[in-house]
Structure formats: structure tokens, C-alpha cells
Amino acid sequence: MKGIPENPKAWLYTVAKNRAKDQFKRKDLFKEKIIPYLIYDQPLIAELHLNFEEHHLNDSLLQMMFTICNPILNIEAKLSLGLRVLCGFSIDEIATALLTNKSTINKRLVRAKKKLRDHNIKIEFPNEQDIIRRQDDVLLLLYLLFNEGYFSNSTSTKIRKDLCYEAMRLTHLLTQNKKTNTPETNALIALFCFHTSRFEARTDEEGNQILYKNQNKEKWNFELIEKGELYLFYSKSKGGLSRYHLEALIAFWHTRTEIDEKEKWKKILFLYDKLIAIENSPITILNRTFALAKVKGKKIAIKDAKKIDLKGNHLYHSLLADLYHEINTTQEIVHLKKAIALATNENDKLVLEKKLKEAIQ
Secondary structure, three states: OOOOOOHEEEEEEEHHHHHHHHHOOOOHHOOOOOHHHHHOOOOHHHHOOEEHHHHHHOOHHHHHHHOOOOOOOOHHHHHHHHHHHHHOOOOHHHHHHOOOOOOHHHHHHHHHHHHHHHOOOOOOOHHHHHHHHHHHHHHHHHHHHHHHOOOOOOOOOOOOHHHHHHHHHHHHHHOOOOOOOOHHHHHHHHHHHHHOOOOOHHOOOOOHHHHHHHOHHHHHHHHHHHHHHHHHOOOOOOOOOOOOHHHHHHHHHHHOOOOOOOHHHHHHHEEEHHHHHHOOOOOHHHHHHHHHHHHHOHHHHHHOOOOOOOOOOHHHHHHHHHHHEEEEOOHHHHHHHOOOOOOOOOHHHHHHHHHHHHHOO
16 A cells, blocks of 8 residues: 555445454453453463464554654644544544644644655654654553543443553553563553553442542552553653653552652652653643642642643642532632533533532532
């Protein structure tokens, strides 16, 4: 095949995902198809009939992903096109993931596709040096794919497990090749393991969200947590800590049940301070503010929260509502109403509406 297909999404799913697609939709897929490969080191590639030889990455999804991460595209174009073509994100989902609007995403996609056509870019793996140069962007795509599944903002389903599984599968494939089995890759899959270990505790039987503090820890998958710890060990690097290392460590401490809560949040706050030094995004600062409240109290956290430029994000107002709880009911109600108005996920709205009802009473 020469160049980008007229309908790359259709081509991609036809060639690479038909067999995997049915598996990813099974009710007990996570227990039956994903965990065994990660926990017991069973060969994922054999089950999916994918050829992943050490010197030749030829899985169609990975091939397309490395092609999209061509340096002729800027990072915004790579992310937008990758999430659209590879992962099947809607325009709304891409805008949410990249904290922008639909118009901007549409323009990026049109320009990116035109540039790939103009340069006659083929769907193939680059040489070894280019693989190394492009891998940061590939990892970021996988990170965003997993995040949209784990923190879904654009559907009525709080957790889109199919997206999380796809991100895990692709990252696992990267760890199987010595060229792409980097410390950052291992840190990323460690992060995924820690997050997915709490899948069954995050929602009730009706699919409603269960907050971290109320989760039944007996439902956590401790074997997957141990696998995450192993990947975290593999991720050790003399080159310092990446954002994936730090986020994996934060997720690791969230799985600790034996440590004092105050001490745990001190460690998490310390890691967020390190993370902000290399990833100074509004969402990271928002998460850090929650940890700050756990360590230094809500009043100090409120002062920090007011400096964050996320007033159009429901998570920002949800956090402020939590911080004002038992301090200023009027402000709590104000921010809960704003959060409800901005939330796009029905489960998020249900949780917020329940809090609002309790605050008004």
C-alpha cells in the first residue's frame, strides 16, 4: 500500500482489529484475556495472531502509530490524528483529551491529513533511529488513549474498558521489543497496571462511580498491582524520572493499604511537586491541590485552587466544592452547580447532583 488510505480508520480496523475487537467486548475479558498476559507472562501475540519479532515490529496498529508520529507533523497534529485514526475517538473526545474545542481539532485534522498526502507518507515503520525519536509521541498517544478510557468525560459510561485494554495491549507490545522496551515504556505500563487494578472497585453494579475513599479494597486486583510493581522496577533509569515514572509512583501509593493515610498523602504531594517541575499542566496542578488539602488542610488548598486556570472544567469546580465542604456551604453549592452544568459524563453528573442534594439539605 502506498500513502495514507482514503479511509484509514476503516482500513486499520479491517486489517488489524477484527479478531481483537470481539475479544475486547467480552464481559470477563479483563480477567480472561488481559491479566493472564501481564501477570503470568503468557504470550499475548500468540493469542491475537500478531507477529512481533524482535527485529521487526509489524503489528498494523503500531505501524500506523509510528507513521502518524512522523516529524513533519507538529505534536498537536500527531495527537489529534492519532486519537482519531488509531483509536476511533470522536471530535468531542479529542477536544476533551487535549483541552481544546471541536473547531480547533477539525482544522488540525484537515491540515495533518493534507501534509501526509502531500509528502506521500507510507504506512511503514521508520528506521531504528527514527523509532527512538518518535517513541515519546507514541507513548503520549497511548497515555491519552488510556486516560480517556479510565476517566471518560464524553460518554455515559464512566470507564471505557475497551480503550484501556487497547492502550495496555499496545504498550505491552512495545515492551516485547528491545528497541522500544525503554524505561518510559515500562513506567507507562506500570501506571496502567496500578489503575486497572482498581477497575472493579470504581463502579457499583449499576455503573455508578464509587469515589476512591469509599472503594472496597477487597475488590482490588493485587496480582495486577504486583505486576505494576515489577514493571516499575524494570523502569529504573539512570536518565532520571519521566512524567510516566512519577505518575506511576503516585498511582502506586494509591494502592498502598498498609501505610498511614497522612504519610501516604505526604509522599503523593512530594511526587506531584516533582511532576509539576516537568509537566506543569492545569490538570496536574489540580490533582496536586487535592493532595495538598490532605496534607495541609482545605483552607490552604483553596488559596492554591483559585490560581488554577480551569474555570471551564467541571473537575475544577468539583474540587472546589469538596474543599468548601463543611467550611462554606454557600460556596460549595455554587461550585457544585457549575460542575454539574459543565460535566459531560452522566455518571459524573449523578455523583455531583447527589452531593448538591446533600449540601442543600
